[in-house]
Amino acid sequence: MESELDRLRKKVENFPSASLYNRLAELARDAGSIDEAEEVCRRCMREFPRNGHSYVILAAIEAERGKREDALKLLRSAVERDPRSVSGYLMLGTLLLQDKDYIKALGYLKQAAAIKPNDAQVTARIAEIERIQAAIAAATPAVATAAAAASASGEIKTPMGGEPLVPFAGPMTTAIKAAALSTSGSRLAALDALCGETGVRGALVADWHGRVVVAKNMEAGQDELLAALSSEIAKSSTACQAALGSDRLTTWALLAGAGQVLSFQRDKAFSVVVLADPGVRPAMLELRARQTLIDLGTA
Amino acid sequence: MNDVLDQLNRVRGVGGSLLVSNEGLVMASALRSGIDENQIAASLGTLLEGATKIAQVFQLGKIAAFNAGSDQGGMVLVSTGPAFLAIIVDPSANLALLQLETKPFVERITQRLTLKT
Numbered sequence: 001m002e003s004e005l006d007r008l009r010k011k012v013e014n015f016p017s018a019s020l021y022n023r024l025a026e027l028a029r030d031a032g033s034i035d036e037a038e039e040v041c042r043r044c045m046r047e048f049p050r051n052g053h054s055y056v057i058l059a060a061i062e063a064e065r066g067k068r069e070d071a072l073k074l075l076r077s078a079v080e081r082d083p084r085s086v087s088g089y090l091m092l093g094t095l096l097l098q099d100k101d102y103i104k105a106l107g108y109l110k111q112a113a114a115i116k117p118n119d120a121q122v123t124a125r126i127a128e129i130e131r132i133q134a135a136i137a138a139a140t141p142a143v144a145t146a147a148a149a150a151s152a153s154g155e156i157k158t159p160m161g162g163e164p165l166v167p168f169a170g171p172m173t174t175a176i177k178a179a180a181l182s183t184s185g186s187r188l189a190a191l192d193a194l195c196g197e198t199g200v201r202g203a204l205v206a207d208w209h210g211r212v213v214v215a216k217n218m219e220a221g222q223d224e225l226l227a228a229l230s231s232e233i234a235k236s237s238t239a240c241q242a243a244l245g246s247d248r249l250t251t252w253a254l255l256a257g258a259g260q261v262l263s264f265q266r267d268k269a270f271s272v273v274v275l276a277d278p279g280v281r282p283a284m285l286e287l288r289a290r291q292t293l294i295d296l297g298t299a
Numbered sequence: 300m301n302d303v304l305d306q307l308n309r310v311r312g313v314g315g316s317l318l319v320s321n322e323g324l325v326m327a328s329a330l331r332s333g334i335d336e337n338q339i340a341a342s343l344g345t346l347l348e349g350a351t352k353i354a355q356v357f358q359l360g361k362i363a364a365f366n367a368g369s370d371q372g373g374m375v376l377v378s379t380g381p382a383f384l385a386i387i388v389d390p391s392a393n394l395a396l397l398q399l400e401t402k403p404f405v406e407r408i409t410q411r412l413t414l415k416t
Contacts, residue, residue: 107341114322236346237367246371257360
C-alpha cells in the first residue's frame with residue numbers, strides 16, 4: 001500500500017508548492033530520511049525563496065546535527081523572509097535560551113508572542129526565562145554578602161590604590177549598602193557635584209550587570225530597580241549598535257514628558273545613571289558623570 | 300510607509316530607518332542591505348520594555364524619545380503614537396539639526412498611524 005510519504009512525493013513532482021515541499025520535508029525527517037528532508041528543503045528554498053518555513057525545518061535538522069551556528073543563521077534568514085514566522089522566532093528563542101543568552105532569547109520569544117499570544121510553547125519558554133531571571137536575582141544577595149566581606153577584609157584594592165572598590169556580585173541589600181557607605185564616605189561624595197546640578201533628581205553608579213555601587217538621592221529600592229533596568233537597556237542598545245557595526249555604547253538617554261534618564265558609561269564596566277527633570281542639557285551632566293567615574297577610580 | 304522612510308533616509312546624517320511597534324515588531328523598514336532588521340527589532344523590543352518600566356516606576360509620563368550613541372554613530376527612537384521610529388544616525392551627524400529635519404517625517408508617520416488605528 002502506498003504510504004503518505006510516497007503520495008506526497010508524487011504530488012510534489014506534479015504540483016510543486018512551498019507548503020507541499022515543507023510537509024514532505026517534515027514527513028521525511030520524521031521517517032528518519034534526513035538527507036531527503038534536507039534536499040526537499042533546499043529545493044523549496046531555490047524555487048520559493050520567499051518562503052521561510054523550509055529554513056526553519058532545515059535549521060531544526062542542522063541543530064540536531066549539532067551545527068548550532070548554521071541553525072541560527074538559517075533561522076535568522078527564516079524570520080527575515082517571513083517576519084511572522086512564529087516557529088522561526090520560537091526556535092531562535094529556544095536555541096538562544098540553551099546558550100543562556102536570556103535577553104536575546106526573550107526578545108525573539110516576545111516577537112512570537114506578539115504574533116501568536118496564546119501559543120503554549122512560546123508562553124512556556126517565556127515563563128522559563130522569567131523563572132531563571134528571578135532565580136538569578138534571588139541567588140545573588142548571598143554572593144554580595146561574600147563580596148562585601150572580602151572588601152571589608154581589605155583583599156580588593158582599587159586601581160588607584162585607595163579604598164577598596166567592591167566588586168558587587170549581586171544587588172546590594174540595605175545592610176550591605178550601609179556598611180559599604182560607612183567605610184567610603186568619599187564614594188558617595190563622588191556623586192555630590194553631579195547631584196548638585198540644577199534639575200538632577202538623583203543619580204547612581206552601577207556595574208555592567210546592573211548592580212548598584214553607590215546611589216544618591218534615590219528612594220529605597222528604587223536605586224536597585226533603576227540600575228537593573230538601565231543595565232537591560234544598555235545591553236539591548238549595545239546589541240542594536242552591534243547589528244549596525246559599532247562595538248560600543250557610550251551614552252543613552254530616555255526622554256519622557258515628566259522627566260528623563262541619562263546613562264553614561266565606559267567600556268562595559270561602570271555607568272553613571274542620572275534621573276533628571278525634562279529639559280536638562282545632557283552635555284553638562286556628561287562632564288559631571290565622567291568626573292564621577294574618575295573620582296571613583298573606575299576611569 | 301516605506302516611501303516616507305526612503306525620503307527620511309535622504310536627510311543628511313540619516314543612515315537608515317525602521318518603524319517598530321511598541322512590542323518590537325517591524326512595521327516598515329528602510330535599512331542598508333546587510334543589516335539584520337530582525338536582530339535590531341528584537342533588541343528594540345527589550346529596550347522599549349525596559350524604558351517603559353522605568354517611565355512607569357519613576358512616573359516620567361509618556362516616552363517621547365530614546366537616544367543611544369557612541370563615537371561611531373548611534374540610534375534615535377522617536378514615538379509616533381502606536382509605534383517608534385528608529386533612525387540610524389551617522390557619526391558625523393548634528394543631532395540638533397537632525398531632530399529639526401526629521402520632525403516633519405515623524406509628524407507624517409504619526410498622522411498615518413493614527414488614521415489607521
